[in-house]
Structures are given as C-alpha cells and as structure tokens.
Amino acid sequence: MRILLIIAVLIAIVAPHTAAAGSFSYRIDGIGLRLPIGTRIEREDLGIRIELPFTAGTTLVEKYVLIEPTATERDLGDGMEVGGVSLWCESGSEGAAGSVYDYVKCSAILNDGRRIAITFVLHSVNPEMFDSPPPLFDRAQEVLPFWGIILSLHALP
Numbered sequence: 001m002r003i004l005l006i007i008a009v010l011i012a013i014v015a016p017h018t019a020a021a022g023s024f025s026y027r028i029d030g031i032g033l034r035l036p037i038g039t040r041i042e043r044e045d046l047g048i049r050i051e052l053p054f055t056a057g058t059t060l061v062e063k064y065v066l067i068e069p070t071a072t073e074r075d076l077g078d079g080m081e082v083g084g085v086s087l088w089c090e091s092g093s094e095g096a097a098g099s100v101y102d103y104v105k106c107s108a109i110l111n112d113g114r115r116i117a118i119t120f121v122l123h124s125v126n127p128e129m130f131d132s133p134p135p136l137f138d139r140a141q142e143v144l145p146f147w148g149i150i151l152s153l154h155a156l157p
Contacts, residue, residue, distance in 0.1 A: 030110040034152035060137035062123040070117040083154030098129045111155045120146040
C-alpha cells in the first residue's frame with residue numbers, strides 16, 4: 001500500500017516535468033522510455049550510458065543513467081510494476097577522492113524474461129575541496145528527471 005502511495009505522489013510531482021514538449025521517446029532492449037531534451041546517448045561495451053542535462057555551476061558535475069544487462073537471480077523482494085515492467089529499486093552512495101556518487105539502481109525483468117539494470121547516478125564533488133566552493137546542487141530538482149524516466153518505462157511488444 002505504501003509503494004502505491006509513493007508512486008501516486010511521484011506521478012503528481014513528476015508528470016508536469018515529463019511533458020512531450022520537454023522530452024523524446026527512446027527504445028532499448030525491450031523497453032521504451034522518455035528522456036529529457038538535451039540528453040546524450042552513448043553505446044558502451046555492456047550497455048548504454050545516457051548523459052542527462054543538469055544545472056551547471058554547482059557541486060554537481062555529472063548526471064547519467066546506465067542501462068545494462070544483468071544476471072541477477074537473487075530474490076529481489078517486494079517490487080513494483082510500471083508500464084508492464086517489473087522493477088526493484090535500491091539506493092546508495094559511494095565516495096571516491098573528493099567525489100560522491102549517489103545512485104538509485106533498479107533491476108527490471110522484461111517480458112521475455114531478460115533482466116536489465118537501470119542505474120541513475122548523481123556525481124557531485126565535496127565543496128570543502130575548494131577555496132571558494134560552488135553552491136550545493138538542488139538534489140530535489142536534479143532527481144526529478146530520474147523519476148520521470150522510471151515512470152515513463154513501458155514494455156515493448
């Protein structure tokens with residue numbers, strides 16, 4: 001019940017930010033999704049990296065999504081379904097030499113049984129590394145596109 005409430009709130013908040021005028025459709029590996037205008041898509045060895053636009057001049061230095069095949073067979077616990085795609089999400093943070101990588105990783109099971117991982121990453125720098133630090137980034141604003149992408153997911157026939 002709580003997950004349904006969270007999804008309803010996210011739809012109400014995110015829906016205005018995913019309007020067709022500010023996004024475009026993209027299809028990959030059995031799913032369709034909407035991405036913000038200004039997105040750059042790069043194919044990598046194991047999947048796709050989607051560079052997302054963000055507010056420059058802050059502690060945020062990059063924002064991206066990785067979509068990769070995964071072999072996760074473990075019990076993923078309680079999940080949710082969005083557009084016919086089953087999702088299980090977890091979040092975390094990792095630090096590295098003055099950088100912080102905040103992430104939300106969603107494991108998805110596609111209609112044909114394949115599994116993919118969709119990982120959203122906010123890469124920021126520690127402001128204490130600077131004599132004159134840049135302003136902190138607006139986390140609430142920068143994560144909106146991530147949830148817009150998740151809510152736009154749909155299984156392809």
